Amino acid sequence: MTAAPRDPRIIIIGAGVAGITAAHTFTQAGFTKLTILEKGSDVGGVWHWNRYPGLTCDVPSQIYQFGFAPKPDWSHMWASGSEIQQYHRDVLERFGLDRYLRLNAEVVAAEYESADGGQQWRVRLADGEELEADFVICATGVLHHPSIPDIPGLESFSGEVVHTARWDDSVQTRGKRIAVLGTGSTGVQVVSALQREAAHISHFVRSPQWILWAPMTLRQPRLVAELLRRAPRAHDAVHQGLLAFSGVLADVVLRPTWRRRAVQEYARQSLRAQVRDPKLRTQLTPDYQPLCKRQVVSGTYYRAIQRPNAALVTDEIVEVTPTGITTADGRHHELDLIVLATGFAAHNYMRPMHVVGRDGITLDDAWVKGPKAYRMTAIPGFPNLFTVLGPNSPTGSISLQYSAERTSKYLLHWLRKFADGSVSAVEVTEEATDEFNAGVIDAMAPTVWNTGCNSWYLNEDNTVDLWPYDRATLATMLSVPDPRDYRITR
Numbered sequence: 271m272t273a274a275p276r277d278p279r280i281i282i283i284g285a286g287v288a289g290i291t292a293a294h295t296f297t298q299a300g301f302t303k304l305t306i307l308e309k310g311s312d313v314g315g316v317w318h319w320n321r322y323p324g325l326t327c328d329v330p331s332q333i334y335q336f337g338f339a340p341k342p343d344w345s346h347m348w349a350s351g352s353e354i355q356q357y358h359r360d361v362l363e364r365f366g367l368d369r370y371l372r373l374n375a376e377v378v379a380a381e382y383e384s385a386d387g388g389q390q391w392r393v394r395l396a397d398g399e400e401l402e403a404d405f406v407i408c409a410t411g412v413l414h415h416p417s418i419p420d421i422p423g424l425e426s427f428s429g430e431v432v433h434t435a436r437w438d439d440s441v442q443t444r445g446k447r448i449a450v451l452g453t454g455s456t457g458v459q460v461v462s463a464l465q466r467e468a469a470h471i472s473h474f475v476r477s478p479q480w481i482l483w484a485p486m487t488l489r490q491p492r493l494v495a496e497l498l499r500r501a502p503r504a505h506d507a508v509h510q511g512l513l514a515f516s517g518v519l520a521d522v523v524l525r526p527t528w529r530r531r532a533v534q535e536y537a538r539q540s541l542r543a544q545v546r547d548p549k550l551r552t553q554l555t556p557d558y559q560p561l562c563k564r565q566v567v568s569g570t571y572y573r574a575i576q577r578p579n580a581a582l583v584t585d586e587i588v589e590v591t592p593t594g595i596t597t598a599d600g601r602h603h604e605l606d607l608i609v610l611a612t613g614f615a616a617h618n619y620m621r622p623m624h625v626v627g628r629d630g631i632t633l634d635d636a637w638v639k640g641p642k643a644y645r646m647t648a649i650p651g652f653p654n655l656f657t658v659l660g661p662n663s664p665t666g667s668i669s670l671q672y673s674a675e676r677t678s679k680y681l682l683h684w685l686r687k688f689a690d691g692s693v694s695a696v697e698v699t700e701e702a703t704d705e706f707n708a709g710v711i712d713a714m715a716p717t718v719w720n721t722g723c724n725s726w727y728l729n730e731d732n733t734v735d736l737w738p739y740d741r742a743t744l745a746t747m748l749s750v751p752d753p754r755d756y757r758i759t760r
């Protein structure tokens with residue numbers, strides 16, 4: 271890019287996959303007045319905040335990487351959380367993005383100021399410092415705020431209580447009597463890991479999940495890493511091949527074809543083949559279709575839950591007492607440690623930041639019925655503010671790195687228009703946003719997420735907050751912005 275007549279001041283909030291992708295895309299295009307504000311003490315987003323035992327990627331690592339930063343030498347086919355976080359640190363350093371980064375910088379408010387002389391965003395940090403920006407990019411993560419269950423007596427427990435998303439490394443697990451609450455990927459991973467060292471582990475399950483078997487502890491052979499390192503083209507082909515294959519998997523969730531039925535049958539077989547006891551198998555059988563919730567993948571869970579020191583508890587939790595958990599059957603489970611693998615308040619996305627857009631409209635008002643955006647990125651009433659991996663991001667179908675990259679490249683269009691002086695503010699229209707969201711609801715009809723299970727994918731109004739289209743549609747929708755969908759101030 272040639273020297274920009276006015277280089278936009280850009281603030282990116284969050285240094286996870288989305289923030290790093292946006293920063294890389296913008297700097298590669300020549301935009302360098304950039305600040306990445308990250309409230310955590312390190313980068314990596316979920317891979318920084320989640321450090322519980324057993325954390326691994328649930329998709330093959332050769333997919334879960336930035337297209338611009340291929341990594342041939344993952345130690346495992348499904349890498350551990352710590353290895354993924356190290357990768358994020360390395361990428362920041364390798365591309366010189368760390369020079370724009372401010373850690374321990376929590377944004378508490380962002381306000382759009384518009385006056386005769388122009389307009390800008392004023393961003394306030396928790397310590398009171400204020401920064402100004404022409405563009406604000408929210409990359410704050412959908413799965414960020416831990417959800418704490420409202421169980422009577424939880425605070426009275428005399429042992430330790432830890433949420434998996436805020437793991438405390440000082441917590442001792444060896445030889446302890448442990449309860450794990452929650453059955454998503456995290457619950458399954460943490461039970462598999464802790465069972466090996468616990469005196470006893472009880473997995474409290476309100477609604478079991480389908481668990482696809484995969485050899486997730488498989489090491490990536492050194493020879494493969496060496497070959498991929500020496501032959502970047504072959505590595506790229508592997509990456510692209512896996513992305514294409516994941517496109518087939520996306521088809522499985524998007525359309526009710528024989529492929530979906532085959533994967534669903536595989537999920538049922540995964541359970542049948544690994545759990546022989548009919549009573550336990552019944553307890554582990556969900557009452558909804560496989561793939562309806564975020565799919566859990568594990569090669570170890572069913573084995574772990576059948577070990578002598580493990581128990582599945584399906585009776586409802588009545589209360590927590592100082593010594594343990596009492597269930598509806600009257601039983602009291604004596605415990606030393608309660609692990610909450612109870613997920614996230616996904617619809618708190620971008621909050622508790624106080625975001626005020628044009629004419630005093632707040633994000634809380636705009637999103638009273640849950641987060642909604644135009645093509646995952648633009649919100650009416652909030653000029654020059656965009657999200658990356660925002661509402662409707664394709665969790666569970668398309669690579670998130672790919673989606674973040676497409677969104678960031680799409681936003682380059684407006685940054686360039688700002689830089690050449692042809693646009694000073696841009697805001698998506700209500701009509702375009704409503705039309706997009708109506709399309710999403712229609713397109714969601716044949717997806718498996720819409721087959722009647724209760725999951726964090728659902729909004730307050732019961733619509734599914736995911737991406738119902740394939741990768742090609744995503745690329746088309748995020749190619750070049752349609753000016754008719756935006757209100758433009760020159």
Ligand SMILES: Cc1cc2nc3c(=O)[nH]c(=O)nc-3n(C[C@H](O)[C@H](O)[C@H](O)COP(=O)(O)OP(=O)(O)OC[C@H]3O[C@@H](n4cnc5c(N)ncnc54)[C@H](O)[C@@H]3O)c2cc1C
Pocket residue numbers: 283284285286287288289307308309310313314315316317318320326327328329334375376377378409410411412413414456623658659670
């Ligand atoms: C435990 C776990 C495992 C997962 N495993 C997989 C997987 O295997 N495969 C997969 O495809 N997806 C997985 N995901 C989904 C995951 O959310 C995405 O893959 C991706 O990491 C999301 O990146 P992000 O940048 O959008 O959000 P995040 O990674 O959440 O990053 C957002 C960042 O914004 C920061 N932030 C938030 N608010 C503020 C603020 N006010 N001020 C400053 N900074 C702020 C946060 O501290 C955080 O660092 C997993 C999620 C979790 C929670």
